[in-house]
Amino acid sequence: MQNRTIRIALTKGRLEKKATELFGKIGWDMSPLTDRGRQLIARIPGRDVEIVVAKPPDVLTFVEHGVCDIGIVGKDTIMEEGGEYFEVLDLGVGKCRFSLAVKKGEEFYGGYGIKTVATKYPNVTRNHFESKGMDVDIVKIEGSVELAPLLGLADGIVDLVETGSTLLENGLGEIEKIAEISARLIVNTVSMKLKKQRLDEIIGRIEENL
Ligand code: PRP
Numbered sequence: 746m747q748n749r750t751i752r753i754a755l756t757k758g759r760l761e762k763k764a765t766e767l768f769g770k771i772g773w774d775m776s777p778l779t780d781r782g783r784q785l786i787a788r789i790p791g792r793d794v795e796i797v798v799a800k801p802p803d804v805l806t807f808v809e810h811g812v813c814d815i816g817i818v819g820k821d822t823i824m825e826e827g828g829e830y831f832e833v834l835d836l837g838v839g840k841c842r843f844s845l846a847v848k849k850g851e852e853f854y855g856g857y858g859i860k861t862v863a864t865k866y867p868n869v870t871r872n873h874f875e876s877k878g879m880d881v882d883i884v885k886i887e888g889s890v891e892l893a894p895l896l897g898l899a900d901g902i903v904d905l906v907e908t909g910s911t912l913l914e915n916g917l918g919e920i921e922k923i924a925e926i927s928a929r930l931i932v933n934t935v936s937m938k939l940k941k942q943r944l945d946e947i948i949g950r951i952e953e954n955l
Pocket residue numbers: 888889890904905906907908909910911912
């Protein structure tokens with residue numbers, strides 16, 4: 746982006762509300778975002794700021810390509826997708842964890858056969874087991890990963906756990922915590938230089954209000 750406008754990408758869904766609250770706390774009128782209907786870009790009054798709401802991997806894509814200066818996205822997506830941008834702040838919201846879970850009473854780290862793991866996060870899963878020098882088969886699932894062990898498709902799952910109630914209600918148990926997750930503020934690498942003053946001010950105010 747060549748003009749002064751700061752464009753921010755928020756992650757659609759659970760994080761959107763938390764991020765909107767954070768910007769509200771620094772005094773921005775977020776009503777154009779909350780009342781936007783089907784409009785895709787919201788302008789924040791008097792701030793020279795535009796906000797877009799996107800699916801998690803798209804937030805990374807927009808920031809990486811510099812069409813958005815700032816992104817708010819979960820560490821889960823950052824770990825899965827990678828990419829070139831600065832990860833500037835841990836916002837301390839949207840807290841959960843990546844865990845390995847299996848059917849209650851079953852064990853995972855035992856026996857000689859290659860285990861099958863279902864997940865929405867194949868890269869995170871591969872990296873985790875590679876770091877242990879363990880070979881696993883990974884099955885990519887798009888929806889409720891918890892179904893995979895229940896249907897007999899996988900020995901375990903790697904998924905996000907927040908309260909643990911989805912696992913509990915489906916007779917699954919966490920056997921290993923893989924990583925702590927929370928929302929992060931990321932910045933495009935070129936914007937960080939060209940719009941340093943405005944970005945420092947916005948990031949500084951957010952940090953004060955965490
Ligand atoms: C996530 C995750 C688990 C659930 C964990 O799914 O995939 O299914 O939340 O939360 P809990 O520990 O509090 O039960 P989400 O509800 O975000 O839906 P999704 O399957 O569309 O990702």
